[in-house]
Amino acid sequence: MKTAGKTHGTGCPVAHGLDTFGDRWTLLVLRDMILHGKRRYGELLEAEEGIATNILADRLKHLEAEGLITRVRDPQNRRSYLYGLTEKGLSLMPVIFEIIKWSAAHFPLTATRKRLLQRINEDSAGLIREIRAREAANPLP
Amino acid sequence: MKTAGKTHGTGCPVAHGLDTFGDRWTLLVLRDMILHGKRRYGELLEAEEGIATNILADRLKHLEAEGLITRVRDPQNRRSYLYGLTEKGLSLMPVIFEIIKWSAAHFPLTATRKRLLQRINEDSAGLIREIRAREAANPLP
Numbered sequence: 060m061k062t063a064g065k066t067h068g069t070g071c072p073v074a075h076g077l078d079t080f081g082d083r084w085t086l087l088v089l090r091d092m093i094l095h096g097k098r099r100y101g102e103l104l105e106a107e108e109g110i111a112t113n114i115l116a117d118r119l120k121h122l123e124a125e126g127l128i129t130r131v132r133d134p135q136n137r138r139s140y141l142y143g144l145t146e147k148g149l150s151l152m153p154v155i156f157e158i159i160k161w162s163a164a165h166f167p168l169t170a171t172r173k174r175l176l177q178r179i180n181e182d183s184a185g186l187i188r189e190i191r192a193r194e195a196a197n198p199l200p
Numbered sequence: 201m202k203t204a205g206k207t208h209g210t211g212c213p214v215a216h217g218l219d220t221f222g223d224r225w226t227l228l229v230l231r232d233m234i235l236h237g238k239r240r241y242g243e244l245l246e247a248e249e250g251i252a253t254n255i256l257a258d259r260l261k262h263l264e265a266e267g268l269i270t271r272v273r274d275p276q277n278r279r280s281y282l283y284g285l286t287e288k289g290l291s292l293m294p295v296i297f298e299i300i301k302w303s304a305a306h307f308p309l310t311a312t313r314k315r316l317l318q319r320i321n322e323d324s325a326g327l328i329r330e331i332r333a334r335e336a337a338n339p340l341p
Binding site: 069070071072073074075076077078079081082083086087090094107108147150151153154155156157158159160161162163164165166168169172176 | 210211212213214215216217218219220222223224227228231235248249288291292294295296297298299300301302303304305306307309310313317
């Protein structure tokens with residue numbers, strides 16, 4: 060995807076980042092894996108934004124090609140896959156947290172999201188450790 | 201643009217943010233205004249990623265509609281416009297800085313970008329103040 064727009068050659072780190080994850084659906088898939096611990100195709104398809112199955116499949120392939128996630132066959136269902144975050148994918152947490160902080164300043168938040176924002180504002184390092192620990196405790200089979 | 205994909209209704213702050221600025225070109229235009237102080241259409245068109253003029257025009261319109269930039273007629277050239285960052289646009293600096301930090305960990309940086317990264321790592325609050333002061337010193341006419 061997005062081959063025509065690739066700008067890895069320009070050397071700008073903003074462009075590098077955007078080429079790798081800077082697509083709305085790509086970041087929403089990462090959000091579901093990072094914040095909600097989703098790891099199955101079916102779970103990711105249930106994103107409340109209503110992602111289409113072909114777009115989800117494309118973005119998962121892209122994320123795997125970019126090394127942000129890995130994929131293994133689900134031992135409980137050999138026709139299906141499990142997806143896990145790599146260190147490169149997990150290290151996007153601060154980007155997602157800053158997006159949340161920015162949005163919170165400009166849009167109303169629900170109570171659940173207010174608690175998440177408070178956690179990010181007060182102890183983002185702790186939240187990052189917690190998410191890393193959750194991933195480490197659930198390695199892909 | 202992107203009306204079909206709008207998810208403001210879901211209440212997720214990540215989705216809110218991405219609906220507002222989460223398009224690769226939109227963020228590259230903001231990068232040029234924030235980091236390079238560009239404020240003319242012609243300057244923005246010179247982005248090294250090679251933005252097409254119709255895409256630039258579309259993204260500027262989108263940024264203005266979302267309240268991230270404002271636009272006035274250029275008093276020196278009445279057929280042209282000057283673009284300025286609003287507080288809402290300037291407050292995206294931490295998101296852009298985190299993208300730069302993430303990229304720096306995964307892609308090689310040029311010397312100029314290494315200096316920028318060092319500044320962000322050592323004194324991002326100072327850099328934010330400096331960019332805000334530059335904007336305040338050059339208000340749109």
